[in-house]
Amino acid sequence: MSQHFPILQVVVPLLAAPLCIFVRNGRAAWGLAVLASWVSLGIALALLGQVGTGGVISYAIGDWLPPIGIEYRVDIVNAWVLVIVAGIGALVSPYALVSVEREIEARRIPLFYSAYLLCLCGLLGIAITGDVFNVFVFLEISSLSAYALIALGKDRRALTSAFRYLVMGSVGATFIVIGIGLLYSMTGSLNMADLAQLLPGVWESRTVRVAYGFLAVGFCLKLALFPLHLWLPNAYTYAPSPVTAFMASTATKVAVYMLLRFFLTVFGWHFSFEQMELDRVLLPLALVAIVSMSLVAIFQVNVKRLLAYSSVAQIGYMVLGLSFATVTGLTATLLHLFNHALMKGALFMAMGCVMYRVGSVRIGAMAGLGRRMPVTMAAFVVGGLSLVGVPLTVGFVSKWYLILGALERGWWPVAVLILLTSLMALVYVWRVVEVAYFREYQGEGEAREAPWMLLWPTWALVALNLYFGIDAGRTAGIARQAAEVLMAGIGP
C-alpha cells in the first residue's frame, strides 16, 4: 500500500471529483471533498516522513520504467510542497461548507466541490511528477478548474477577472509547452532527472537558451511576478472566499516550486546563475514587486484586494530569496512558501468570515467589527502581524532568513529595503485594524460572531502561524535540507 502513495496522492482527489457531480447534493459532495482532502494530507505527511531521512522515492507509473515511462519522483523539496498544498486543501474544505452555501447558488455547489478537488489534484500533480510534460497537463487541470472556481463568485466582475486570468494563464502555459518542446527537441527526453543529465551536453545551443526564456516567462506569469501579475488582484478579490483562501496559499506557491524545480534541478544552478545570470533579471523585478505592490496595497479600499496586492509583494520576497543564489536565500524562499501560505490563508479566511456576516469586505464595512466579531478580527490581527513579520510569528522567521541571506551576499541595501517594506505592511494592516477597533459599528442589522465552522479552520491556521513562529527549528530544518538538495542538483 505505502509504496503506491505517490500515485494515490493524485488519484484520490481526481476520482473524488467526478463523484461529487454524481451525488448531486451539496452536503454529500462536501463530505466527499473533506474526506478526499484529508486523505491527501495524510498521504502527503506520510511521504514527507518517508523522504525526511534524505531518501528519494521514484514511482514508475504502470511499471514503465523511467526515462521512457512517466516517473513520479518525491524528494524532500516536493514532499514539502505537497504538505503545504494538501494541508491548506484539508483546512479550506471544511471551511467551505457554510461559506459556499452563502455565496454560491445551491445547484452549483456539487460542481464547486468537483472543481475544487480537480484544482487540488492538479496542484498536487505538478508538485509530485518527475516528467516535464506531465507538469503541463497537471498545470492545465489546476488552471482550468481555477478559472471555473473564480467565475463562481457572486459579483459579476468575477466573470471578467476569470476570463482575464484564463487568457493570461493560457498564454503562460503555452509558453511553458513551447519551452518543453524545445528541450525535448534537443535531448529527446521528458524525464526531469534524465534531462538534468543530458542538458549539460547541449548548454551552448541557442535552442536550449530560447527554451529557458520561454519557460522563465511562462512560470513568472503563473507565479504572478511583477509586471506579469495583472491577472491576480481581481481574481482574488471577486472569487468566493474559500477559493481565494485556497488559491492565495497554494497556486502561486506551486508555480514558485515549478520555477525552482526547472531552473535548479533540470537546468542546474550552474547554468541558471552563471550562464543565464537569472539573478540579474529576478533581483530587480522582485525588489520592484515588493516596494510597488506594498505601496499599492496601502491605498486599497477593498480588503481582499489589499491582501491580493500584498500577495504579489510577498511573491517578490520568495523570488528575492532565489535571486540570492545561495543556500540561505533558497532556505528563505522555501520557508516563506510555507509561512506565507499559513498567513495569507488565515487572513483570507478571516475575510471570508466578515463576508459571511457583513456581506462586504470594504474597509468602511469593517467599522466596529473588533467588538462585534472579536474572534474573527483577532485572527485577522495575528495574521496581519505575521504578514508584517513580528517576532513569535512565522513572518518573522521568513524575514530573518531573507535578511540573513542578503547580508551574507553583502547586499545591505536589500536588507534595509526588506525592513522598510515590512513597515509598509504594518501600514496596510493597521488601516484595517484601526477601522475595526476604533470606530463605531454603523451597518444596520446585528453583525454577530461568525459560525464556528468558519472559525475553527481560520484559527487552526492562526495557531500554526504562532506555533511555527515560536518553534521554527523543524520548518527551517526541512527548508534548509530542501535548499541543499536543490542547490546540489541531480546533474553530473
Add this chain to the structure above:
Amino acid sequence: MNIGLLVSHYNYWVVIFLMMVGFYILISRGNLIKKVIGLNVFQTSVFMLYITLGKITAGTPPILTEGEVVYSNPLPHVLILTAIVVGIATTSVALALAIRIKEAYGTVEEDEINRIEAGIEAGG
C-alpha cells in the same frame, strides 16, 4: 541567413507567423470572442511546432513495415494530442465565460465592460 535555410525550414516560419498572428489578435482585439480565436491560433502554432519536431528527413510514418528502418518520432504527436484536448477544454471554458459575461453585462466588448466596471467602482 541564406535562402536555403528559409526554404528548407518553411514549417518553422509558418509556426512563427501563426504564433505572432495569434498573439497579436489576443493583445489587440477588444472583443472577447476574437480574443478566444487569437488564443486558438496561438496554441495551434505550438501544435504545429511539435509535429514539425517529430518529422525526420526521409522517415516513414511510425508503423512497423518490412524493410523500413527510419521512421518519424511518434511521441510529439501523442503529446500534442493531449495538448489539443487541453486546447479544446480551454476554448470551451473561455466561451462559457464569454456567454456568462454577455448575460451579466450585455456585451462582450472589453472597452464597454471596462466602462461598466468603472461605473460600479465609482458608485461604490
